[in-house]
Amino acid sequence: MFTKIHSPVQQLKHPTLQQLWIKRDDLIDPYISGNKWRKLKYLLSKAQTENKDHLVTFGGAYSNHLLATAAAASRAALKSTAFVRGETVKNEMLMLCQLFGMTLLFVDRTSYKDKISLFDQHFGDDPNALFIDEGGASMEAVTGCAEIIAELPADIDHIFCAAGTGTTAAGLLKGIHDIGLKTILHVVPALKGGEFIAEEIFNYLGHTNQLILHTDYHFGGYAKTNPELIHFMKSFVSSQGVLIDPIYTAKMMYAIDDLSKKNYFRKEEKIMAIHTGGLMGIFGMKDKFF
Numbered sequence: 001m002f003t004k005i006h007s008p009v010q011q012l013k014h015p016t017l018q019q020l021w022i023k024r025d026d027l028i029d030p031y032i033s034g035n036k037w038r039k040l041k042y043l044l045s046k047a048q049t050e051n052k053d054h055l056v057t058f059g060g061a062y063s064n065h066l067l068a069t070a071a072a073a074s075r076a077a078l079k080s081t082a083f084v085r086g087e088t089v090k091n092e093m094l095m096l097c098q099l100f101g102m103t104l105l106f107v108d109r110t111s112y113k114d115k116i117s118l119f120d121q122h123f124g125d126d127p128n129a130l131f132i133d134e135g136g137a138s139m140e141a142v143t144g145c146a147e148i149i150a151e152l153p154a155d156i157d158h159i160f161c162a163a164g165t166g167t168t169a170a171g172l173l174k175g176i177h178d179i180g181l182k183t184i185l186h187v188v189p190a191l192k193g194g195e196f197i198a199e200e201i202f203n204y205l206g207h208t209n210q211l212i213l214h215t216d217y218h219f220g221g222y223a224k225t226n227p228e229l230i231h232f233m234k235s236f237v238s239s240q241g242v243l244i245d246p247i248y249t250a251k252m253m254y255a256i257d258d259l260s261k262k263n264y265f266r267k268e269e270k271i272m273a274i275h276t277g278g279l280m281g282i283f284g285m286k287d288k289f290f
């Protein structure tokens with residue numbers, strides 16, 4: 001199922017930037033979308049080589065990673081279980097996870113913090129269960145995300161991506177260095193205190209060369225928004241015809257737009273935004289849009 005893909009690249013309209021493009025990884029799959037497909041690719045081959053038939057992972061109640069894992073597991077004929085952070089809830093995302101056959105175990109926020117011990121308690125004696133960290137964070141995921149770069153033109157000045165754990169960003173930076181490009185990677189953390197992303201990337205790669213973090217576009221923190229971001233997102237979606245989400249990709253696109261207004265770029269520079277997908281998660285934010 002994880003055959004070679006090559007998601008399309010398309011140009012965006014912009015009042016000043018002449019070369020603003022978007023890599024449509026959101027189009028890879030409706031449920032295993034964007035960077036989650038990239039991150040799971042080599043974790044699934046690991047499951048296969050190690051004869052694991054059960055993916056066990058972790059996430060919040062609106063996690064794109066849980067849905068991606070559930071859908072990927074069902075297509076690869078594997079079982080899947082998720083430890084879901086917090087009290088028992090019912091929502092559209094978890095409904096889809098269950099439809100794809102995922103078992104959901106709700107755990108309180110304190111127990112959730114110790115993922116290894118949760119795994120050991122429930123699956124410690126199951127040799128066929130594979131531990132997959134929250135968000136799919138792993139070296140396998142970095143390897144999968146690095147492949148995005150090989151699908152892009154070599155003459156891009158700036159690549160932008162949104163970050164949660166920083167794994168995707170680490171992969172993109174690895175791809176840039178593997179090919180020896182001059183491209184700068186700009187990372188827009190979706191959470192407050194996003195400086196830790198640089199450490200994460202350093203832990204994976206041993207350097208952070210050609211990396212720039214833009215930590216001021218979190219809009220109050222993870223899954224937080226304000227009317228300005230919602231207004232930006234509405235006008236982006238309606239004028240470009242490309243759906244983005246308020247948690248990650250809208251913050252990235254806002255950052256590009258805001259930096260352009262501050263004359264951060266030369267107008268002919270080539271900018272590539274990575275659309276990391278995650279569009280099902282937008283239903284968790286529906287109250288913000290009316």
Ligand SMILES: *Cc1c(COP(=O)(O)O)cnc(C)c1O
Nearest residue numbers: 163164165166168248276277278
């Ligand atoms: C999960 C997710 C991210 C964050 O990816 P990391 O590798 O954890 O930094 C970014 N964008 C979207 C749409 C996501 O679903």
